[in-house]
Amino acid sequence: MNEKTRNSVNRRFSVAPMMDWTDRHCRFFHRLLTRRALLYTEMLTAGAVLHGDRARLMGFDLFEQPVALQLGGCDPQALARAARIGADFGYVEINLNVGCPSDRVQEGRFGACLMAEPRLVADCVAAMKAAVDIPVTVKCRIGIDDQDPEEALFGFTETVRAAAPDALIVHARKAWLKGLSPKENREVPPLDYALVRRLKAAHPDLEIILNGGIASLEQAQAEIGPLDGVMLGRAAYQEPWRLLSVDPLLFGEAAPSASPKDAALALVPYIERETAKGVRLHAITRHVLGLFRAVPGARAFRRHLATEGVRPNASAAVLVEALAHVLDSGADLAHIAA
Template structure:
């Protein structure tokens, strides 16, 4: 089941792929694999695990991404997370932010594959769920041929269940996290070669993929594709993946049905202290390509932030969108 879901996944994105975002995305796709934001292993072990790890049953299949570099702490965090029922536990070896580097985890771990392998083994010992790794093709001045092969071989030896590979280097010195998402050149053929060499180890490709046409091209070479910002900013793209990627042509909700479902969800969340804007901010791109989209975004951006804003704000935004076909999201 999880191997099939990995054919299309939505990338873990800090401050974006929270539980409200994932509920929205699950309305749009039954089959795609959803990821949490990265959660630091220390926050799970020493902090409020319930706050960091809780999710709704409707979000399955769902993977938890953990950041960390201490095998014992990662094992403890994995053991705690296992009790919440995630379908997969993923170790972040790709994030280039200064905050992550200062904690000696994320992309800088690509320089110490033996330590990462030890982390994977420790995590595997704490759960019977698949333990996976998300990485880059290299960092800084690494030779992406030799160093990536060495890293991936260590992961395979440690028993990793799958690899998600962002097809760019991360430059830990000289580029910001934002620049690291666009400036280092993409090298998809390098990821294809790695997948071919390590088959049948499942391998998914990430980085710079913006359309489903591009995703389908990558699937000719890879076991799965992962989209990040393209899926977030144009969430209706996700409404096409069940049919195009998974062969499930069951009818998907239209915009009105999605907005009504999110209004009902918001009503339940508001009673527990959630503010409407924490939900509405993930919905701004739902009307892209339709007349009235600008006003739709404005209401969700402004009115949802007002004190005591309720689900009626979502329905008022819907009323401003004319009923006409959305622009193609191929």
């Protein structure tokens, strides 16, 4: 792959990798809302990729593309092998997690604690880039614990960019590895978007993506400014209807679905296919609970999915029934549920 092809992934807008959230069912659903967003897997450790059930952990539908694989680890050679496997699976990018603050991740010496070991991160990036022909990127924080954010982020970037990462995705908050829970680390440390903009000004030839605290597409559009893109996290998941604005607002293209209701109906054939394989309905419909906001019947929609969708033999008909609460009439849905 030549350098032009290596950098062909468009990161103007992406949905963040989120543990227990951005699984393959979530990504399929998100793709019904936006064709252009870059989607990410949940983080997988290099060990899980090398020794686990790869088909279950890494399999995805081609409809999800473009989709990137996020890896966690600190062993350059293990990460290189895992990256190669990811590339062979068809992922368009490999991302190294240097931002997760959980205790489990710290015990494994990866995630945000690697902000203190930029040379090791550079070695990991170099090994992965040598192993694959697709982009290798890094997702980091602006610092950890008592580090000075400006000094930590700029020093980290100077060291890691020697390995030529294809992009740096910066969660514009510190991570406190001692004293704050992972949830608190997503909310308590103050955001510093200006620092990320200063980093971009100092490294104009390095692709830099902003992450953290972005609550809407309008804010994402405003914050891109001199940066190369924005990554949306919880807002994209908890209020997925927002993703319908991605293609029109940020790419000048029509959304793949005309409305949240249309997107949900487009999910029905996927649900039928997956439940026929033994997938529980709730594993899919849990990702659509936030699809409607300020729409009459939205609460009844969620309640129906929460109560009926968890039943052992629940089928796509449950989603259709739930949608009848938010559509003008359920009559036109009868043939789908049949």
